[in-house]
Structures are given as structure tokens and as C-alpha cells.
Amino acid sequence: MTATPIQFQVDLTEPPTVLIPSSQAILDPFLGTRAIVARGVEMVFQSGNQKYHALKNINLEVYRGDIQLLMGPSGSGKTTLLSILGGILTPTLGSVCLAGQDLTKMSRSQLAKFRLKNIGFIFQEFNLFPALTAVET
Numbered sequence: 001m002t003a004t005p006i007q008f009q010v011d012l013t014e015p016p017t018v019l020i021p022s023s024q025a026i027l028d029p030f031l032g033t034r035a036i037v038a039r040g041v042e043m044v045f046q047s048g049n050q051k052y053h054a055l056k057n058i059n060l061e062v063y064r065g066d067i068q069l070l071m072g073p074s075g076s077g078k079t080t081l082l083s084i085l086g087g088i089l090t091p092t093l094g095s096v097c098l099a100g101q102d103l104t105k106m107s108r109s110q111l112a113k114f115r116l117k118n119i120g121f122i123f124q125e126f127n128l129f130p131a132l133t134a135v136e137t
Ligand SMILES: Nc1ncnc2c1ncn2[C@@H]1O[C@H](COP(=O)(O)OP(=O)(O)OP(=O)(O)O)[C@@H](O)[C@H]1O
Pocket: 001, 045, 046, 047, 052, 054, 072, 073, 074, 075, 076, 077, 078, 079, 080, 081, 124
């Protein structure tokens, strides 16, 4: 696959304007604060002698209450980036902070606990447990 790796700079100095009913803003005092901050994220996959640079210098900020879309051709690194932002993969370089905690400094078991409490994923692949219903999974 020769798709261009994701390489973009989203470095907002001001939170974007998000239209949220004022009642919700009152319920969530952290609305508009940074939920995800990624800095200088790189991902290199290695199989044998072959290295593949899937992500290069990703810098992004996502504010609480935001809905974001990530688009790009197949093989451009979307799943890799989401897996890193969700604490499933650890990047080769860079930092990823969620709710003020740096995922790249956590052990595997700390990451597993953090995911259990904080992350929801709907996978592209079929990752349901056969013994559980979809809701239980
Ligand atoms: N575990 C891995 N080992 C080696 N290379 C990998 C691995 N995971 C992903 N890659 C490579 O990294 C690149 C990005 O893959 P990724 O799955 O993130 O792309 P994608 O944008 O999600 O594609 P799609 O739209 O097809 O889901 C691809 O070239 C892929 O082959």
C-alpha cells in the first residue's frame, strides 16, 4: 500500500466554536477544555528488515464536546492513529494526553485500566466475543 501517511498540523490556539445548548454547558463545566492532545506522534511498523512509517509528526487537539471526523485513503493511517489516541497502540515517538494523562508513560496494565474507564471503541473489524451478546461485548 503506497498511500501517503497522515501528516497534518492542527494546532488551535482558541477552542473552536461548538454550538451546545446552554443547559448542557451548565451540566459540563469542562466543556471546551482539551480532551485529547497529541504532540509529535510518529508510528513506525517493523516486520523483519522492513520499516514502514505509518504516521509522521501528528499534532492535534480535540476539545471536550467536539465531534471530529478523520478522513483519508485506505492505508493512510486512520486506524493506526485512532488506536494510538485510544491507548491500544503505543507510538514510536511523541506524546498523547487524554484528560490530562499521558498515555505514552503508562504501563500495559495502567493502559488497560484507563481504556476500561475512559474509552469506547466500535471496531472496523469484527471484534465481538462469540459468547456475549453485542450489548454485553
Ligand atoms: N501491525 C502492523 N504491522 C505492519 N504494518 C502495519 C500494521 N498496521 C498497519 N500497518 C500499515 O500501516 C499503514 C496504515 O494502516 P491503517 O490500518 O492505519 O490504515 P487506514 O487508514 O486505517 O486504512 P483503511 O481505510 O483501509 O482502514 C498501512 O500501510 C498498513 O499496512
